[in-house]
Amino acid sequence: MKPLKIGITGVRGVVGEAFTPELAVGFAQAFGTYLDGERIVVCRDTRPSGPMVHAAVCSGLLAAGCEVIDLGICPTPSLQLATKQFKAAGGIAITAGHNPSKWNALKFVRSDGLYLNATQGEELLDIFHQGEFLKAGWNEIKTTVDTADAIGLHIEALQSAFDVETIRSRKLKVAVDCCNGSCALLVPQWLELLGCEVLAVNDDPSAPFPHSPEPTPNTMAQLRAVVKAGRADVGFAHDADGERLGIVTDLGEPLPEELTLPLAATIRLEHRVGPVVTNISTSSRIDHVARRFGVEVIRTPVGQPFISEAMIEHDAVLGGEGSGGIAVPEIHATHDSAAAIGLILERLARQHESISQLAKQLPDVTMLKYNVEVEPNRLYSVLQTFRMLVESERLEHDLTDGIKVLFGDGWVHVRASNTESMIRIIVEAQEEGRAEDLINWARDRVRK
Template structure:
């Protein structure tokens, strides 16, 4: 199985043949015409083989390669721009379980290829011919310590007071699911003075559970936080762009709060007359709107997908953004979702306010989000649109947004139906101040789509 989307390429490892990989890389090369490329990978064993194929092909075409080894996606994004590389490639299937792997492609500015670029790449791949080895192979440099540059930069970010965080001596449990952040995240936490307890931080081992950092997958982390009397628990996905939090009470609070806490800290640092623009995607919690309004800021919503958020952030000159799946985008570091940046922003907020996670969560209005999905043969949402027209009068939304699938909005709740960028499914999200009502909204749409 092979899944091609704006987010990159994902496939079962046995479908990633050398010929197919080479076609993707040659298509990437045709778009960016790079002289030098940095690559990294998550901890999947199949990444070793894929990495060798990528390096070999690029070097054979005269492209200088820096191989950062096992390295978080946000680190490769940061390093691509910071070191002046012409592009980057990350070998990862993100939160997909084994036996998936994949390819993510990065521009010279450290951002993912946009929709137009990815469409061009995929079109080229269908007809492109793999080039034979050139007359002179370029150099391949391996440096698995280069990721340190990213950590050093994070520690120098303006909102971060390292000494203040160190004085708090937070006890932190970190669960990196044996992924790309297994070494980097504990190193960062130790450097900022945390009493760090590691679970699943061995990149030589397989994922111990479903690697997506959803509430239902964080039982071990929750138990460890309670057992250790820790202040907070962090869970990171395999390639390090998503961050979920477990409270001091051992309760997973959900990924949605990650970006909310990041927004809270950054807006609190702004002067009253400064421009406080924030961008999140259409599926992100309405708590983001509440926090932005608290600081008299402006919130903008994009289609789901990191590059969509990033492009809108650049357009409106946003000071922070992200996605409700645990992805904070802070442009003072780089334009990409970054779990490591998320960790320090959250700890900074807790240290400044002398509060714990539970106190912060309890200070906000309570909303319940349901995230569900359904497999559907026809992913053309036009048919879904027609079905929804029949129930629009029944649901009576205050407004409808067709930017990314269909989003129905009311004063205090919403429902979002859209095709996944990474899986052959329709995602159905709802949020309301009543769990039963949020679930009821989702079930109505699921029944509707099943009868499609």
């Protein structure tokens, strides 16, 4: 099986198997055709296949008559801001984000800096499958690819959104693990500008990923050690392209990725009250925080495009997902780990309350996750079978994205992954024993 995942987050796969240079050229030509051969910005992360895929993407865009601006290695949120700044028709981020090194992906961004929505993604896919691309004549192809600095623009936007002087006055000590990804070029620089003493590890973009680029407690052992040894006020862990943020407290405790959003929401709502947007899989902790401040939680299907559009529609003060992605609308309505850092450090600087004390204020619930690898052609038949079993048992359920089964003392969510060929099972309950019962209940039915 050579899985290729095409969906709301773009197209991704294992390089040398399903994800090939021919595929990258074809999708770049399709995107260039979709945007009528206009200006497009391109960036990549640090994984080994990046230069190859970058060359293929630029070739496809040039063949379609596009003007290409190369941002080099930079976080995806930096590209998203640059898309608007450079008045580009769109952008392509070459990154598989939290996936391991062998994966790569193309993420497609529209002119407002947000990802293509579901309808726009389908239109692009139709062009790709039809294979009828714009073809610039020999004398119409652009002969150069311009370069630009998106990281500097990103830092300027961050400075304008947060109280830099207050953060500087606290002289916080911050540990950071950039996973040798694109954040190595942004986050240490951002922290130094904020007057922090920076304890950086894995901040070499020329080195391989030292561990999985998914910022979860399982990948934070080194960061925990740095926080403890350096007596840091907080530690931050990043994925490969600057969207997800993991947190280690001042006590050296790695927080579950599900806590990043409710922590950020608590901080945000103390100063600005309004709706918070998240997806249907996110922990009920966010509902607890929202009730405390008397605001609404808007739930969407899983995926950044859904979060972004709901934030704009409802004038939300914050958005995010349980994966650790946070969207601060003053920067842009899309996940940005550097913006999340600014939000958290501003709170630590203004009030003498540690990150561990903040985390203790959140309700104690148990969330368990389990992935079932499934052949791509069986994903939706497996989901349909599970849905039929749920309906036959007359259980209350929500079909916003996959099947979310609602019990009086917890819930189960079963859905197809947006990024890999697997079924994701997420359960939550007040008691750990009940959560284990629910995960076993769901696993038994997914396997039938």
